[in-house]
Amino acid sequence: MTGRRDDTGQDTPVPVGTEADEARAAGAAAAADAAAAAADAALADAGLPAEGSAARRPGRRASLAHRLYNGEAGLDVVGRSRLIYKVTAVIVLVCIASMVFRGFNFGIDFAGGNSFRLPGGTEQLEQVREAATDAGADVASAQVVGGDEILLRTGALDNEGERAVVEAVADAAGVDAGAVSPESVSAEWGQDITDQALIALAVFLAAVIAFLAIRFQPKMAVGAIAALLHDLVVTAGVYSLVGFEVTPSTIIGLLTILGFSLYDTVVVFDKVDENTRGLAQSARMTWGEAANLAVNQTLMRSINTSVIALLPVAGLLFVGAGLLGVGTLKDLALVLFVGLAAGAYSSIFLATPIVADLKEREPEVVALRKRVLARRSAAARQGARAAAGPVASARRARGGAPRGGLALAQRDAGSLGPAEADVVVESPASVGPDAGRPRGATAAPRPGVRPQRPGGAKKRR
Numbered sequence: 001m002t003g004r005r006d007d008t009g010q011d012t013p014v015p016v017g018t019e020a021d022e023a024r025a026a027g028a029a030a031a032a033d034a035a036a037a038a039a040d041a042a043l044a045d046a047g048l049p050a051e052g053s054a055a056r057r058p059g060r061r062a063s064l065a066h067r068l069y070n071g072e073a074g075l076d077v078v079g080r081s082r083l084i085y086k087v088t089a090v091i092v093l094v095c096i097a098s099m100v101f102r103g104f105n106f107g108i109d110f111a112g113g114n115s116f117r118l119p120g121g122t123e124q125l126e127q128v129r130e131a132a133t134d135a136g137a138d139v140a141s142a143q144v145v146g147g148d149e150i151l152l153r154t155g156a157l158d159n160e161g162e163r164a165v166v167e168a169v170a171d172a173a174g175v176d177a178g179a180v181s182p183e184s185v186s187a188e189w190g191q192d193i194t195d196q197a198l199i200a201l202a203v204f205l206a207a208v209i210a211f212l213a214i215r216f217q218p219k220m221a222v223g224a225i226a227a228l229l230h231d232l233v234v235t236a237g238v239y240s241l242v243g244f245e246v247t248p249s250t251i252i253g254l255l256t257i258l259g260f261s262l263y264d265t266v267v268v269f270d271k272v273d274e275n276t277r278g279l280a281q282s283a284r285m286t287w288g289e290a291a292n293l294a295v296n297q298t299l300m301r302s303i304n305t306s307v308i309a310l311l312p313v314a315g316l317l318f319v320g321a322g323l324l325g326v327g328t329l330k331d332l333a334l335v336l337f338v339g340l341a342a343g344a345y346s347s348i349f350l351a352t353p354i355v356a357d358l359k360e361r362e363p364e365v366v367a368l369r370k371r372v373l374a375r376r377s378a379a380a381r382q383g384a385r386a387a388a389g390p391v392a393s394a395r396r397a398r399g400g401a402p403r404g405g406l407a408l409a410q411r412d413a414g415s416l417g418p419a420e421a422d423v424v425v426e427s428p429a430s431v432g433p434d435a436g437r438p439r440g441a442t443a444a445p446r447p448g449v450r451p452q453r454p455g456g457a458k459k460r461r
Contacts, residue, residue: 074296078288081353088350092230095237104236107245108140108153110194112187114162118180120150120173128152131172135164141245157184197251204255208262216269223355224265227346231261234342235335242334249332257339260309264347268298272352280364283371288356295352306344313337 077084108115114137120128122144129142129152138155145151152169162182170177205225212221235254239246271294279290317333359365 074292075299076292077295077349078292078353078356081357084349084353088230092233092237095233095240098237098240102240102243104240105243105245106190107247108185109248110187110190110246111155112190113140113153113155113185114157114165115183115185116152116154116165116169116180117183118150118152118169118173119148119175120144121148124173125150127172128169131168132165135168136161137165193248193251197255200255201258204258212266212269216273219355219358220269220272222358223351224262224269226354227265227343227351228258228261230346230350231257231339231342235339238338239335244331244334247331250335253332253335253339257336257343260340261343261347264302264305264343265351268295268302268347268352269355271298272355280368283368283375286369286372287359287365291352291356291359295348299348302344302348306340309340310337313340 116132118128125142125144128150129139132139132142132152132154137157140153140155142150142152150173154165157165162184166177166180166182170180205228208224208228209221212218212224232254235257239250244250272291275290275294275297276287279285279287285293313333313336316329317337360369
């Protein structure tokens with residue numbers, strides 16, 4: 001106990017010693033804890049995390065596109081190619097059967113016939129149609145164009161039949177017969193359109209084959225052409241099933257979807273070519289697996305572009321033609337909608353599996369598959385031996401853990417008990433005299449120490 005002077009000048013005892021130090025330490029700790037608690041409360045009131053503790057965010061899972069690109073998730077498109085071929089074959093056969101037995105509803109531009117233009121609006125449209133039918137005409141379509149003109153299309157008529165229809169529709173619309181503009185369309189004009197479209201299609205396919213064979217490889221050209229033919233057959237089959245009129249707009253839309261389908265297929269093929277380049281040297285995966293990875297890496301991009309392309313076309317088809325009744329748009333909208341959907345399907349599920357099946361027959365690719373499978377089998381055997389081997393030893397291997405570190409051993413939970421020590425542990429009992437040993441007897445010598453005589457006396461020579 002020591003003293004110190006207070007304000008009055010008198011000495012006051014100051015506690016010293018272990019108990020005083022502990023009391024002062026406890027007081028300081030309590031003050032520090034109170035200050036920390038007040039600081040944490042202030043931070044909590046401000047909506048901030050406590051000092052020294054980082055706010056833990058819940059583990060954020062990688063996006064689907066990221067996992068698809070890294071191969072962590074995906075569709076086994078190439079591995080399920082047989083099932084895809086069967087589903088595709090059923091769809092194609094249904095479309096072909098519809099085209100053969102049901103046929104197409106060719107418009108006046110292809111089948112030939114007559115058209116009549118007269119002033120009028122939506123109010124007179126139904127009366128004009130009925131008047132033309134009563135006059136003996138086979139009305140193909142009747143619609144309002146430009147907001148103030150009615151366009152009526154009928155089958156082929158002779159001169160007398162044409163005059164009768166002109167007078168009938170003029171009376172129904174309440175206009176003079178001279179205001180009606182008749183026009184005759186020959187079937188030869190539609191045939192010319194068909195021939196030109198077929199020539200354009202042949203040139204397009206030849207250019208596609210040449211480009212893909214030079215840029216990538218001939219087998220990819222085969223896969224792309226198979227996908228394009230699938231798109232053509234499915235689009236034409238659905239058009240036949242629905243029964244919409246085939247017009248020049250239908251041909252234009254058909255050629256348009258071929259370009260979209262080819263564009264998406266080329267993007268997938270470019271990724272396939274990138275993944276399979278140098279694959280024979282690394283032998284990290286088979287050709288089919290590399291191609292399937294490319295499909296999954298571009299899957300989200302293909303879906304996004306297809307959805308973005310289909311949305312306005314769907315609005316054109318279902319809203320424009322379905323709800324608003326704009327008949328001039330339904331032929332183009334239907335062929336674009338069906339063609340875009342078929343093109344997205346073929347570029348993802350059809351083109352690449354065809355190329356992969358053709359490539360898997362090549363001797364180099366067959367040898368690559370054997371090497372990859374042999375390497376995986378060897379790795380699996382090594383992994384099995386490592387899993388079945390003994391647990392890690394507590395002894396540190398030379399060059400293993402750094403000096404001063406701890407070597408931990410993994411022990412089986414069922415065999416818990418006193419562990420066998422690698423080093424002899426000495427205790428005073430092991431070197432001192434035992435209680436039951438006679439007085440004067442020597443204790444067991446310690447390792448590395450020469451035995452001593454009783455009493456510590458050395459033998460004199």
